[in-house]
Amino acid sequence: MKEQNFYKVCRLSDLRDRVGRRFLIPASDNSGDEIEIALFKVDDDVYALSNICPHQHTALIYDGFIENNCVVCPAHGWMFELKTGKQPTGAKGLDVYPVKIQNGEVYVAAYSKKFNW
Numbered sequence: 001m002k003e004q005n006f007y008k009v010c011r012l013s014d015l016r017d018r019v020g021r022r023f024l025i026p027a028s029d030n031s032g033d034e035i036e037i038a039l040f041k042v043d044d045d046v047y048a049l050s051n052i053c054p055h056q057h058t059a060l061i062y063d064g065f066i067e068n069n070c071v072v073c074p075a076h077g078w079m080f081e082l083k084t085g086k087q088p089t090g091a092k093g094l095d096v097y098p099v100k101i102q103n104g105e106v107y108v109a110a111y112s113k114k115f116n117w
Contacts, residue, residue, distance in 0.1 A: 004028060006100060006107035009048075013104065015041035020062035020071070022051055025110055033112035037097060038062035040071060040082060047082040048097040048108045054078075061094065 005028035015021060020038050027033040038051040038061040051061045053073045061080070064071040070079040070088065080087060085094035097110040 004098060004109035005030075006098070006109045009037075009039060009106045009108050011104055012041070012046070012101055012106055015039065015046065015106070017041055017043070018066045020064060022059070022062035023108075025108060027112040028109045029111045031112045035097075035110035035112060037108060037110060038064075038071070039099075039106070039108070040066065042066055042069075042082060045082075046099045046101065046106055048099050048110070049080065049082070049085050050095040050097075052094075054093065 007025045009023050020040050023037050023039060024034045027035050036051040036059055037048050040047045051059050053061055055076055055078050058075045060075050061073060063074050070081050072079050080093040085096040087093045097108050100107045
C-alpha cells in the first residue's frame with residue numbers, strides 16, 4: 001500500500017463547527033496538481049471532501065450546510081454524506097480524503113484523479 005503524504009491545511013481552532021472552509025492543497029502523489037477541498041468540522045470530527053459538486057461542477061461544497069450527517073450543495077440541493085462522499089441513495093458523489101489531527105493542526109492527503117479514457 002502506498003504511503004500517504006499529508007499536507008498541513010490549517011489549525012483545528014481555525015475551523016468553526018458545521019461551517020465549511022475551502023482550501024487548495026498540492027496532490028500528495030507528486031503530480032504537481034492542486035486539489036480543491038472542502039473541510040468541515042462537525043462536533044469532534046473533521047471531514048475533507050472534493051469541493052467540486054458533480055452536478056454542474058460548481059466549486060461551492062464548502063459553502064453548503066450540514067444536515068443529517070450530509071453536506072448539502074448550496075447551488076441545487078444535492079446531498080453528500082460527510083464520511084463517504086456518497087449521495088444518500090448510495091450513488092457516487094464526492095471524493096473523500098484522509099484527515100489526521102496532530103498537535104492541533106489539521107492535515108489532509110489528496111490524490112489527483114487519473115482518467116483512462
